[in-house]
Amino acid sequence: MNQVIETLLNHRSVRDFEDKPLTWEQVETIVASAQAASTSSFLQAYSIIGVTDREKKEKLAEVVGNQPYVAKNGHFFVFCADLHRHAVVGEMENVDVTSPIESTEKFMVAVVDASLAAQNAAAAAESMGLGICYIGGVRNNLEAVRQILKTPDHVLPVFGMAVGYPASLNDRKPRLPLRHVYMENEYQQDEQLYKKQLEEYNEIVAGYYAERTGGKRRDTWTGQMASMLEKKARMYMKEFVAKIKMNIR
Incomplete structure (x- = not known):
């Protein structure tokens, strides 16, 4: 047991933050930690959008499912699977990269890269005494999120992460054995x-x-999962992902 493992094992989602912004040094450290994560073939196929504008945060809080902690936190990050950068690389090097960056394989690489970066960011934030909450509700209305964040084709906002000073803490939920x-x-x-x-x-x-x-x-876990999974949710995803020219080959 060491401090890193203790931090990881002590994780819980925080949904009640003090109204206190993170310092730039904290944001920079969290992002640098995210960038230190492993990345497939050095592609670094993700981007992180920090949302500090109050109006944008309020809009995001509404479109992700009226979650107030998306607006009230120390800093709100949106992790994106990003292959737009690689489309630009193709232009710069005069190489046709269209088929690869629109393939299912590179789509999976980008989502994995974004997820690995995010978990590094979460661990870094929690090691600094901050709390975090992943926001999968970003995918509730990706067209609206895309408009708010002005993301181009080949960029998919995968989830958000609210980070800040915990005003209260929930108990840790027991994980599967x-x-x-x-x-x-x-x-x-x-x-x-x-x-x-x-x-x-x-x-x-x-x-x-x-x-x-x-x-x-x-509640039982299987009861919760069955109740959730019998309801169709975000069934537009396949069409949306194809619309932004990802996962279509």
Whole structure:
């Protein structure tokens, strides 16, 4: 156990921030930490947009699902899968890169690159005593987000990250048991064991909610997931991604 591991294991989402902006030094450190993440073939296929303009933050808070902590935080980052830079590279070098940068493979590379950078940023922020919350709601209305952030073709805002000084902290949610997530040599073949592990996790999650709410709530994880997944959400994504010339080959 060391300070890095303690920081990682102590993660929880923060949705209540003090109204206090980050310093430029803090922002610079968080972004530099993001840039230190691994990147496939040195492509660095992502960009980070820091949103500080109050009006833009208010608009984003509305379009991502009326989440007030998108507007009230120390700094709001939007992590984008970005292949526009590589289209420009093709122009500069007089090379036709259209097919590769519009392929599913490079789309996946860009999303992975953005995700790796974001997790480095999150760990850096939390190591500085700050709180973070990922905002997947950025994908609720990508056309609106695109207009607010003025992103070009080949750039996909993947998620946001609210960062700031925590005004209050939630308890850490229990994760799936290690033996369910980590498998050796092959995927879990015993379906009955697989379900048993999920039932055991259900008991842990139900206990967490019961303690947190004084017995008013005993949700299970599988119940939550089934309820969420039976509802169609963001079904426009395939068409939108193709519209901005990504993942079409």
